[in-house]
Amino acid sequence: MPLSPEQQAEIDAQRSETQPTLRAVSAGMEAHLYTAKPVLDHGFVRVIDYMGDDAAICQAARVSYGRGTKSVSNDEGLIRYLMRHWHSTPFEMCEIKLHVKLPIFVARQWIRHRTANVNEYSARYSILDREFYIPAPEHLAAQSVTNNQGRGEALEGAEADRVLRYLRDDAMRAFDHYEEMISTEDQQGLARELARMNLPANTYTQWYWKVDLHNLLHFLRLRADSHAQYEIRVYADAICEMVADWVPFAYKAFEDYRMGGAQLSSTALDCVRRMLKGEEVSQETSGMSKGEWREFKAVLDGEG
Template sequence: MTVELVRSSASDSDVLFAARVSTQGEQTLGDAGTEATGRDRGLINYLMRDRHGSPFEHNSMTFYVQAPIFVFREFMRHRMASYNEESGRYRELRPVFYTPAPERNLVQVGKPGAYEFLPGTAEQTALVAEETRAASVQAFAAYQRMLDAGVAREVARIVLPLNIYSSMYVTVNARSLMNFLSLRTKVEGTHFPSFPQREIEMCAEKMETVWRELMPLTHAAFNANGRVSP
């Protein structure tokens, strides 16, 4: 999975000035210093703990993401971000397909809502790799034959499987990102444990790494309060 920060306007000071306007009025933006104080940390933790969420919305991060289409379907269930994806109607898609790595867990044990994934056998791992590659090659060959015959891209693409890669921009604020991370990462000690599909979790982990560097106080408060979005 590829996740890159394209641009951002996001820092802990964005949370602080937005929160302090409620008690100090105008000009709180100029109050933000370069070094965080204990008072700053306390305010951010208070906002997170008591779920005063709107101060965490006054920032923006835009990520470039490359991932299989089935991952994008899960992304877009989160209606808290802005998305723009490459179009199979307007450009010829590239023959890039996702095949699970050998360490990817393959076996589901239990039932929906109460299950876990465990490693597969060597035979299962080989089968997944072989069948995924074969289906991808066959599908892309059919796609190419239709294009060569003059069929429109928007029609030819219907034979392509969900493991073909796509790319998109995702623009999100910290509050929305925390909502996404609370559902798409599995971290010990969370108030509400989540069990995401591994492929979208890989994207979420990379987004969290970037966000942690941009807003370390907010990230620390998020973890300290059980990774619950305010």
């Protein structure tokens, strides 16, 4: 269970009292506030704060596009128009602040998205907890043989058992030694900033992460994607559920134009045009490489 009784008590306290505000309020998001949504075996995501809602996106767009936006009859239509035409600045007018607990190797992928503000728990000043991510057996995937990026089938039997044993035992031993090294009982005690180097990449860390909606959607497009590593995708999926309740119009447009859409190249568009005219197009006549053609066919078959 990811939350300690103290953490749960803190959340209950935070959720028990409201205050009046003149700011834009998203009822859907208020329902999520502070509540930790469990992810993986010990992780979570919870919303600490947010700014703006669907109406705030439109309000900013109307300042900047003026009359142009008045011809669009309503907020949903305007938001779809903005998303379709890559007008990103109105989406930047919303902001979210999340508290995330996650394994270090996931944090290392996540932080590559630079346009966000981060305050991470510091193992230089503080002592880490004895918590490690150990995959559930069904997520113990083999290396894919057809694809450099993906995963193959789940491991089974003795191989799976051995992997789980290694992950658990190595983490536990590393943590035992971490504690021994920093202990000040009958010894000086190694500096925390050094001792932490003994801990493996499945150790949990946590941070506050604040980002605007435009950059969040970009993150979600890459990380809620089927090609993303499972362990970060589950965080992205959890955040998607929050965003859907926070800014429902923006999220729906995002699903249609980004998540479910596809970028077709000039060559691919040309092939579509030829096919619609009845021509039989093959990889050889397409002008695409084998890899491109395979991806193109997957899009046409709805497997992209």
